Amino acid sequence: MNILFTCAGRRNYLITYFRHALGGAGQLVAADCSDQATALREADEAVILPRVDAPDYIDELLALCAEKQIALLVPLNDHELPLLAREQARFSAIGTRVLVSSLEVVELAADKLATASFAEQVGLLAPKTYHSLEAALVALDCNEIQFPLIIKPRWGSASLGVEWVEDRETLVLAWRWSQHRFPALGLRQDAVDGSGLIIQSALPGQEYGLDVVNDLSGRYRATFVKRKLSMRAGETERATTESHPVLEAVGERLGQALGHIGNLDCDLFYDGQRVYLLELNPRFGGGYPFSAEAGADVPAALIAWAQGREPTSRWCELCAGVSVAKCDRLVQMARINRQAEVVSMSGPAEAMEIPGVSSVGH
Incomplete structure (x- = not known):
């Protein structure tokens, strides 16, 4: 079977995981709007x-x-998910299965206000969220929230436009600055009041990332838990896998409630007693390599389901306590025409081995 990755960007590692799972029984095609996207060099075409x-x-x-x-079409960009969700029938008519959830799930996950409301519906907590500066200031006066607070786009992606504020004066200035520069970010705004910003309370506890996996019929199959150690440019940079019954149960609850398709990248906080849901991304996220390097093989499961068979149980056998760090790698930038076979480097140009830590090219 042939597999296409859209908006491939820098996801070289994901193409590598699919190549291993496919085992030579098909072609991997990568697409992007830029001929400088490094993942293009990882694919067969x-x-x-x-x-x-x-x-x-x-x-x-x-x-x-x-x-x-x-x-099988694997989308890797938030902005194309609603387009593909609306057009699934057209792709199905030509024999292409799009790895995308329903439009309802895609829009819920994209909207941080809707995500906070959904969290409450499934019995989870969420950050206190305000749609205007005035509402947040009133909440501060009533001691409903305390600093630090976070200003972010309501329909944001990749941590664009996120501001962390520690006091009232900074909050007001950062809100006005964010409103001023918001149009340049190219993000969605509210159709009613023209605003696309929200203010949220910071969350207590340890941040975790979940990969919640449903099959192609939207049935829950597995959850992989990663404790985040550091972030870079909106993505997890270092993490450790954990066996965590509490958060695995949360993943199952989310998977069953949403009925999403494939991988759901989920960010949450856990303080030892309470679970706070922060974000949902119904696609492969930047945290998936940490699951893969610890033994998970979601590509193998997706390929099996797309072929109408059950994957072997090994695909969801995660080893706990595996610490992984992303690192940069070098890729030879061969010239790419509209449709051309490409040659990529087989591995990192140079790597330093760290005891107990595996490196994944970012």
Whole structure:
């Protein structure tokens, strides 16, 4: 079977995981709007597509899937998820299964206000969230919230536009500055009041990342838990896998409530007693390599389900206590035409071994 990765960007590692799972029984095609995307060099074929916001993006993507006989399409960018969710039937008609959840799930996950409301519906806590500066100031006066607070886009992605504030004066200045620069971020704004910003309380406890895996029918299958150790550019940089019955049960609750398709990247905090849901991303996220390096093999499961069979139980056998750190690697930037086979470097150009820590190219 042939597999296509859209908005491939820097996800070289994900293509490598799928290559291992596929075992040579098909082609891996990577697409991006930029010929400088490093993941293009990891695939068997690389294709330059229009930007996601281009009017012909879906038509070009459909033509590519038909030409390359793509059986499974793996989207890797938040902004294309609603487009693909709306057009699933058109892809299905040409034999391409899109790894995307329903439009309802995609829109819920994209909206941080809706995510906070959903958390309460499934019995979890969420950060206190305010849609205006005035509401947050009133809450401060009533001691409903305390500093630090976080200003962020309501429909944000990749930690763009996030501001951490420690006092009232900074809150007011940062809110005004965020409003001023918000249009330049190209993010969605509220249709009613034109605002796209929210203010949230900081959360107590340890931050965790979950990979919550459902099959292609939306049935819950597994949860992988990672304790986050550090972040970089909105993605987990270092993490340790854990066997955590409390958070695994939370993952099962989320998977059953959402009925999402494939991998759900979930961020939450746990203080030893309470679980706070922060964000949901219904796709492969930057935290997946930490599960993969500890033994999880979601690509193998997805390929099996797409072929109408059950994967072996090994795909969800996670080893606890595995600490992994991402690092940079070098990729030779071979020239890429619209559709051309590419050659990639087989591994990191240079790596330093750290006892007890595995490195994953970012």
